[in-house]
Amino acid sequence: VLPIFYDVDPSQVRKQNGSFGEALDKNKEQLFGAERVEKWKAALTEAANLCGWDLINVTDG
Template identity: 50%
Template sequence: MFFEPGSSSLSSSDRWVYHVFLSFRGEDKRKNFTDHLYEALKRSGIRTFRDDDELPSGQEISPQLEKAIQESRISIVIMECRDTIGQIVLQLFYDIDPSDVRKQTGSFAEALKVHEERFKNEKEKVYWWRNVLEGRC
């Protein structure tokens, strides 16, 4: 799904400074996939905020980064923003079979087990992630 620059679905308003907030963790994605996506969005005239500083896992995001997220019409991919501030959220799958995500098999099953251990005192968070990945939310 792509939007035409200036279309009503991405028109400027007082609330949206950026059309898209783009942030991915991981060196390979940041230097390959994310760069290509960012350049394609930019060439299309889509105002995109790209987080250039890699946020280490488990660290809090800065107030400036949180502001950029809230000022973006679309996030790729932060699911909480869909519910809390009404953003459109696009799920992108890079080098993975989307059925592994939805069915939570393969590497996604392993990652969720790690998260269940890491967030054992916040089980509702992992339950919510599972529902989102299955397409229930």
Template identity: 50%
Template sequence: MTEPGSSRSRPKGAYDVFLSFRGKDTRKNFTDHLYTALLQAGIYTFRDDNELTRGDEISKHLLEAIQESKISIVVFSKGYASSRWCLNELVEILECKKRNTDQILLPIFYDINPSDVREQVGSFAKAFDKHEERFKEKAKQWREALEEAGNLSGWNLNDMADG
């Protein structure tokens, strides 16, 4: 029998939740606990480090998971903006939300303020100093996505970095 959250145990398009997070920041604490709690509640959740097998086309598989999920939970953390992968996921999540009004985006602000995301200050500003050198056009798109997501109502979990 396969694990409840595995793509092999559910038909295509059956994810309830797509979980977007910066692995270095939250994988071993908050995100792992959230993922486990969702699975235990019977909520089928896509988490890239758990769902992708060697040889899978990562970008296509992730895009399909985002597009087919009913809800996207984005865990914003201090290192989120340093990951181009996370930023590209966020752009796709917001585009899907616009195309499909039934899709829901739930932001979680983990050990940062929503204003850090919205205004790209602190660690987000440092990340964009690097991004804008190499990815000027993409950086503009990423900034707009962060501003939009930072304006959404979500959960502010300040001072939670220790789990």
């Protein structure tokens, strides 16, 4: 697995804060069950801790 962080700061994915965290919380309340979103959060935290590409640091990324 190679995470690619497109238009999002990896630390926001890891910590589920900022605009990324707000979007997760909104979906948790409106579209998906809380249990499902909590599983997503755990998986995203794990993925964000892997080495990956932060496209903010790549030319034309």
